[in-house]
Amino acid sequence: MTQQFKERYQYNRRVLEWYDALTVTVAVIALLFTFVVRVVQVDGTSMNPTLQSGDRVIIATFLQPDYGDVVVIDGYIPYGKPLVKRVIGKAGDVIDIDFEAGIVYRNGQALSEPNIAEPTWTYESVNFPITVPDDCLFIMGDNRNHSMDSRDREIGCVDVRDVMGVVVWRVLPIQEMGAIE
Structure with a gap:
C-alpha cells in the first residue's frame, strides 16, 4: 500500500464515521420528537396571561397530567381544534363554580389560582356541580372569561x-423562554 492510498483510506473512513454519527443523531432526534416531546403553537388568547397566541411550547408526551398542569388536547375531540388548557379536575373530582364570587371549587375546596387573568364570571352550558367521569379531565383556560373549555357542553x-x-x-x-407553571 502506498502512503497516498493509506491517507485516502483514512480520510474516507473519517467521512463515513461522520455520516454514521449524523445519521444516528437525526434518527434519535426524529424518534424523540415523535414519541417523547413535540413542539406545539398556541392559538388564541384562552391561556393569557400564562401563554400568548403564537407562543411555541414543548410538550412531554410521556407525562401523565396532574392538577394545575397545562396540557394540549388533540383536535380529534368534538370541538375540532387542539386546545391548550389547565387541568382543574381528574376522574371522580366534583367541580363547582360560584359564578357570582368567581371562585372554582374542587371537592369542596376553593382553588388557589395565581395564574388566571381574572375570576371566573362566565357561565357556559354545563350545569354545576359536575363529577368528572372516569378516565377524563376537567380543563379550563387561564383567561377564564374568554376561554372555551370544560364549562361548555x-x-x-x-x-x-x-x-x-x-x-x-x-x-x-x-x-x-422558560418553564411553564
Missing part, C-alpha cells in the same frame, strides 16, 4: 387519551 370533560402531552417549556418567543 361542546367540549365537556375530555378523555385522558385525547391529551397529546403536558406543556413543559416555552421556546418562542425567545425573550419569554
Whole structure:
C-alpha cells in the first residue's frame, strides 16, 4: 500500500464515521420528537396571561397530567381544534363554580389560582356541580372569561387519551423562554 492510498483510506473512513454519527443523531432526534416531546403553537388568547397566541411550547408526551398542569388536547375531540388548557379536575373530582364570587371549587375546596387573568364570571352550558367521569379531565383556560373549555357542553370533560402531552417549556418567543407553571 502506498502512503497516498493509506491517507485516502483514512480520510474516507473519517467521512463515513461522520455520516454514521449524523445519521444516528437525526434518527434519535426524529424518534424523540415523535414519541417523547413535540413542539406545539398556541392559538388564541384562552391561556393569557400564562401563554400568548403564537407562543411555541414543548410538550412531554410521556407525562401523565396532574392538577394545575397545562396540557394540549388533540383536535380529534368534538370541538375540532387542539386546545391548550389547565387541568382543574381528574376522574371522580366534583367541580363547582360560584359564578357570582368567581371562585372554582374542587371537592369542596376553593382553588388557589395565581395564574388566571381574572375570576371566573362566565357561565357556559354545563350545569354545576359536575363529577368528572372516569378516565377524563376537567380543563379550563387561564383567561377564564374568554376561554372555551370544560364549562361548555361542546367540549365537556375530555378523555385522558385525547391529551397529546403536558406543556413543559416555552421556546418562542425567545425573550419569554422558560418553564411553564
